Amino acid sequence: CKETLMKTKAMTLLTLSQRAWEKFWETSKSPASHASNVKKLLATLGKGRDIRKISTEDIEKACNTWLKEGASEKTCNRRLAALSRMLKWAERRRWIERRPYIERFKETGGRRRWQTDEEEAEMVRLLEEAGHPRYAQFVVFLAETGLRRGEALGLSWDNIDLDEGWIRLWVTKGGTPRSVPMTAKVFNLLVELSAPGVAGDYYGPWVSVKPSSFTDAWNAARKKMGLAGDSGFTPHCLRHGFASRLVQIGVSIVAVKELLGHAKIETTLIYAHLAPKNLSEALGEFERSRNG
Structure with a gap:
């Protein structure tokens, strides 16, 4: 299997997202929400990123970027869920050997902050x-x-x-x-x-x-x-x-x-x-x- 993977042409994150869109999200109940998550993933991790080279460290850096931009932990988790689904599918299709570990945020139901x-x-x-x-x-x-x-x-x-x-x-x-x-x-x-x-x-x-x-x-x-x-x-x-x-x-x-x-x-x-x-x-x- 590993030998087959090595001979497989590198797939970019953009290509994976396009295939995943057709398979999972195009006909879903909220395609606009999924499109927003995928768009942000591509912008942060890079459209041309080889999916075999996406690491846990890359994903953590992406999360830090989103938080600095003002995204909530809940929003980050939605994006991570989309990435996890794509990479899990890629693993099953043997486009990658093993998907990286993705740690999600623990969401709290505390008070929502609003401005005075x-x-x-x-x-x-x-x-x-x-x-x-x-x-x-x-x-x-x-x-x-x-x-x-x-x-x-x-x-x-x-x-x-x-x-x-x-x-x-x-x-x-x-x-x-x-x-x-x-x-x-x-x-x-x-x-x-x-x-x-x-x-x-x-x-x-x-x-x-x-x-x-x-x-x-x-x-x-x-x-x-x-x-x-x-x-x-x-x-x-x-x-x-x-x-x-x-x-x-x-x-x-x-x-x-x-x-x-x-x-x-x-x-x-x-x-x-x-x-x-x-x-x-x-x-x-x-x-x-x-x-x-």
Whole structure:
């Protein structure tokens, strides 16, 4: 078997991912989510990487890169699961002799970190002071829409309906299109960005926002805020903040689920404990029904 492997032409990670896509994910329930994971694996490990030479150390370095970019441990685990499935299949097909050990993160169900109003305002101020006004606007946009960073970065002007005040998302992580209404702040921001002569953003509002550069600017501002050791204070906390505030003001969990684009209600239920008023009102209704 080893001799057969040695004579086999080297397969790249790109080729393996294309074959795995056709076999496992193309007709799955959430192809967009799988596509996102595979795309990130290719970008980090390299499209031309010989799959026989992918080591545990390479995978650990990739994880460190993702964490520095602001990915959660849960997101890293999804990417690792995709890589593990591809390499396990490659091992069975004898394209590799043995797949490397892949250690996944232990996920905790602890409190989701979200930004306070003061932290958000300070982040915006520091980004503007550092010469990143577009990044500051991007922070406001994420906080006011609850969009995933990747969803926001992928927006084109065709996705934005300024006449009706809606953002239309056709390709999402959950695989289901959704629409998100604009707040007045988001509407005014997009009107400003859509004005003729706004350099670098002819395709969409956030074309000039480069993920790695934005993460570096965020981390630099976070350090100035005295939050360098707060690993939970990432751009993704803006999405948690959006959801948390909605629940706290009494918006139904079902509506929050639709706005966030969660595939399962269980994902949205992590915010349910933030609605004590709703629970009190529900218990009051129960008590009144019992007392006639």
